[in-house]
Amino acid sequence: MKKMKYSKLLVCSLLLLSHQGVNAQLLKGVLKAPQKVETLQIAYSLNGDVLSNVYRDITCEADGSFTFDTQLPKPNYDVSIYVNNDIFGVHLETGKTAQVKIEQDKEGKFQISFGGDNQNLSKFYNAYSRAFDIMKYFSIDPKESKTTDEYISLLEKEYADLKKQLKIIKDDKQREYYAKLSDGMYKWTYIRILMDDSENTGKKLKEYPEYNKLIASIDPNDTINIPTNLTIAWLSSQQEPITDYTADQSDYYLESLNIIGKQITNPDIRFVLTNSVAYNFFSFVAQNSDVNKFWTGFKEFAKDYPQLITSYEPQVTALLKTKKGSEIPYIPTLTRPDGTTCSLSDLFGKLIYIDVWATWCGPCCKEIPSLAKLAAHYQGNDKVCIISVSVDQNQKAWLKKLDTDKPAWPQYILSQEEQNKFMQKWAINGIPRFILISKDGKILNADALRPSDEKIIETIDSNL
Template sequence: MKKFTFKLTAAILLTGLLPACKPSPVMLSGEIKNYQGGAIECMINQGRAVVPDSMVINEDGSFSYTRDFPEGAEIWIASEDAKGFVRLYLKNGDKLHVALSAGADSLRGRCEVEFSGDDKASRYLSLYDDTYGNPLFRSFNKATEYASFKEYRAEIDQMGEQLEAALKKTGDPVFISKEQVKIDKERKSLPFNYVWGKRDTGMAVDADKDFNEYAESFDRNDMELAKDNMVYMYITWYQACHPDSLQGKGVQFLSILKDRVTNQEVIDKVASDYMGVYMDGGADIYLAATLDTFKGITTREKDVEKYMAMGKEMVKILPGAKAPDFALNDVNGKALRFSDIIGKGKVVYLDVWATWCGPCCAEIPFMEKLAEHYAGNPKIEIISISIDENMKAWKKKLETDKPQWRQFVVPDGFKSALCKDYRIDGIPRFILIGKDGKILNVNAPRPSDDKIIRMLDENLK
């Protein structure tokens, strides 16, 4: 009987009659140390979008999460009590436990994490966030601490090798392939921070011979380098080496692009990329000339039509235009207008955010420092406007953080007049309004940006 059973089983397996073994769903468990009842949020990173998901936390601060991720997924867990968030990567069959707590690094939105279980990919993400992803390392100020470009680049390469070793240990071909692309791109692009940092200290961007050789070593007609944004950065650097105050920056960038690149496909891509950034940044008073220059160098007719149509709308929010008005509510539910706040003799620095937005919450500690820096200054007012549609979550966040600057909310989230009129399709977004209620910048630097104090002070004069 045993022999017969074995043969029958073997025959079934060979003919594929038995169902294939399917890995179990992701099983994530965790705990918040020193839990005080703060909210916990779960989000799934889908590239350009972070999609909220549900997660229940118990009274003792423990939580669990189960979901089917056959292709693997990057999951963000944010905790108010841990004062930050952590990125995790899990795929079906994985079991992971994390213990979250507040730490000294919460200033950049990351909490302390202890991993156990299937944690190799998540540990890699944590290492990435501590190296290439660390805004303190990525800052231009940090780059100025290195005595030479060679020294700075050596640090970048060392970090890259460390990341590659950790990535290899994950043993996940799909994850490795995706993350290796990011590492390669950063190893090529991060070196440019060196010259931007030196520029901010008054040094010429072409003063370091080794960097000049590095920048000129790239094939500007290589489409793969254009996809990695390297051609774009090269043109930006070359433009900084040859400033021209007689024409707008957009006109100059596009003219240099046409002069320094011969591959029309590369020209088309970089020109369109530049126009996207230029428009998202609020354009400038040279909008018409920039659009004409773009039209003259690209063969992408659809992009010409797109940006020409966009330009007609952009006129409303160019620097010097009267800031569009919209409805909003304060924390007590009182209805008012944006025009009730601006145009009162103060520069207004506006933060557009939401509680479910990880990068937005990462900026809050920097907003706190900014508000403290300008506390009592009659020339400036700092405000935050949430696009949260969940009023309970918004109010709970304010009760927890107790921000010392005015807070408002707009109805309808991304469908609001604020997002529509100011062309906001992603957050956080920071906007600067002049003392007279006219626009200074619809895409101002973040509070975590090294340039923020200098930029604000220049507009307070």
């Protein structure tokens, strides 16, 4: 049967299967969307933490129906359905059938209703997902941003309303579980709000009495704190935050592993935190750190987790190939807003400062005003080229953002194939990422300073 992308459908019948046969976790539903749907995905976490999240696109058949068939590792699972910028929660259970109906109104907003088995659990988990949607407490657009006190007041209201809905869960054990889950996510969201305030004001997190009280309430060995991210918050609180990301931080992250070894006895949490330490090291500080030193210590600490060692080995190899003075590991084909293409090598001959970003990335978008000032500073300078390279999968969202912001410096996007190669070869697993390339096409810094850093102009000028 001929297939068509979900974005082409106005009305879709959906059939989501996580298992085939008698042990199936089944979700049936209907999506009614008079306007075009750009994103339709189902997401779940293999280990409960963010790093093990799995996202699956839903593709419709020509008649509007589609199936989703995957193997969920547990008999009970809370999953998320992403429809454009909306997120909905659904509870699935082996051998039972959940039903949903998702409808889009004239303004393009979506609503969901539930039927079938476990509909009360789905109703509550959906309310939970909506209450703690992080985008409620953060705005990419500074004009729409609220004050910290306003965000905290909103969180308090959402949490109070959510607790009232616990009564629809009839099973005592299930109600107790979701009460603890909600309490944990309330604490994490509160911490996130304080983290944003700390970043904006320069005030240290440990100077907030509320932060210290929240951290003190965390049991780092309680498994419930994996899906709420409180295990990560606890580990971060055990060390002073990094202030200089240009310095070697291998010892800092090895000390993080040491803390895990001494204080974490829960094997599931040890695995999640060990993975988190490696991910953060390789994502944010590896380019300026002693990779071999950290990697040697990590392999010794994680010897009981060979799958982790195997998963990071390609990244270590890529990192060692992207040190200062190295040849570029992969030269991508860049696509302009008008659809024409060029090679990154076409820009050689000037010092190139690359902004790797996406429209959905809050920290990326916060750098745009500083990037605009930087581009204006070097406008007309024939020795410097500043470009932005988007890794958006939704090209229309990218074009819409460009139309709104009207940036004055060159903009490009990577196709999915180019994006996969570029991110892997350049050892990029987190954005924003800024890259500095010499005029002869050699790497100066594969994890350069951000445009908002006060030393960025000095850094660029020193490499001319």
